Structure formats: C-alpha cells, structure tokens
Amino acid sequence: MPLPTDAPEPVRAVLAEFAALPPTDRVTLLIEYGDELPSLPERYADPAASMERVTECQSPVYLAVTASADRPGGVDLFVSAPAQAPVTRGFAGLLHELTGQLDATQVAALPLDLPDHLGLDAAISPLRLRAMSGLLARVTRATAAAHR
Template structure:
C-alpha cells in the first residue's frame, strides 16, 4: 500500500519535502521540529509511560495509543535534537487520527520517501524508522489485547 492510500497528512508531508530542493528539505524538517505537539498531562507527568526509542541517538520516547477516534502518536525529543524532533513531529501529525489499519499500512520505508537521504545521516533516518516500527508494534499489541 502506498502512502497516498494510507492517509492524507503523511502524503502531504512527503509531497512538501519532494517539492523543494535538497537544501530546503533540512530547513523544512527543522520547521516541523517546532511543531511537535505537547504531551497530554498523563504522559508529561509520567514520561516512563512512553517507550524509549533505542534507535535514536537522542533520548526520544514515544507511544501510539489506539482510541475510539483513531490512533494518537505521542513523542518527546529534546529541543537540542531538532532533526529527531522533526521526525517525531512528522509521525505525531501524520499518524494521529488514522485508523489502526492505516497506521499498520504505512510503508516501513516512509522515512526514505522524504528525500532526506543525502541531507540527514543514515543513523537519524534509522531513528525515524525505529519510531515508526514501535508505533506499529504498539498498535498491533493493543489490537491483540482488545480482540
């Protein structure tokens, strides 16, 4: 399944990245880093409820929660790690509101679809892939618990 078939925001974000030159893509990622939504109080008060993303060099924590109105993806990343924060923001904006099935259908190589391979280190792209992989696993686990 393609990103376009999954959900609008992820496709829109991908299109924004591909519409600009490589140099501007990094700037766009930095802009998105400033748009990472704040954590709900229950997670802000107890960050241990969020899972540590080991693939990230920076201390990143994330959690995908299946609710009646769809999936909600929450993440925290330090201000001094804007690239990682940008990736977390993309996923928070792009996954939130999707159905569990749509989240599970997001291509695993979505981070590579943003055209950042020459602007960002493979390690950082791996961090975003790690966030996405965790979100999918967490959604699968919650679906299994509810079955």
C-alpha cells in the first residue's frame, strides 16, 4: 500500500531510507533511531505520574506532546520507552525525529498505517506492529489536542 504522494518530505525520506535496506537491516535502523531518543526533562522524571501510558504496548511506554516553545506551530514529543523494548523504543525515536521536522498539522495528519510502510512485517511480530500503530495514534491525537 503506497503512502500518499502528498506526505511531507521528512516522512518520504525516512520511508526511502527503510526501503533501501533488506528487512533485517531495517530492524537495525529502527533500533538506531531508539538510540537517539533523548532523555526526558525533569518534569517527566516519573513517567507513570506525568505522562500518558501507551496501553497498546506490552512494555511500559509513556508519552507527552506539548506545543513547542522553540518552533512556532510545532510540537515537542517526549517518550519514555525502556531499552528492553528496542523495537518500540526505535519507533518512538523515529517519531521523535519526525515530529521535530514537521509542524503540528503535519504530525496530526500522519497516516496511521505509517508502520506498515517501513517494510518490517517480515522481521517483527504483528504484536509489535500494533504497538507501533498505537503509539502513532496517540501521538497524532495528543498533537491535535495540544494545538486546539
């Protein structure tokens, strides 16, 4: 299923990066995105108390989306995902990267089937793909809510 041709350039670039690799290397690339996920600021030191739980994930994953103070019209995404869940953490890192390059309208409009376009279905379980879709759905909803 092709991604809409009007997808923002950063999304198309990420998808092209994944498409250029064999499936096993795609998983490695995704995990590398997780390695780049920044530490949480102090206000989110206790994710369970200060962030939204992503219940679609088996691991304890939490997120918060706020209007960006540095990028007018943008959002800041904060995600707590354990290192013991490298695929989920990797997708969180990928979303963090994308949200830093898109405005709130573009983030809220990200296609919910984006994980399907990464070409990981041969390398990871459907359960992990559903977790990625759940994380994305929560990011898009929280982004829309942060910019009402």
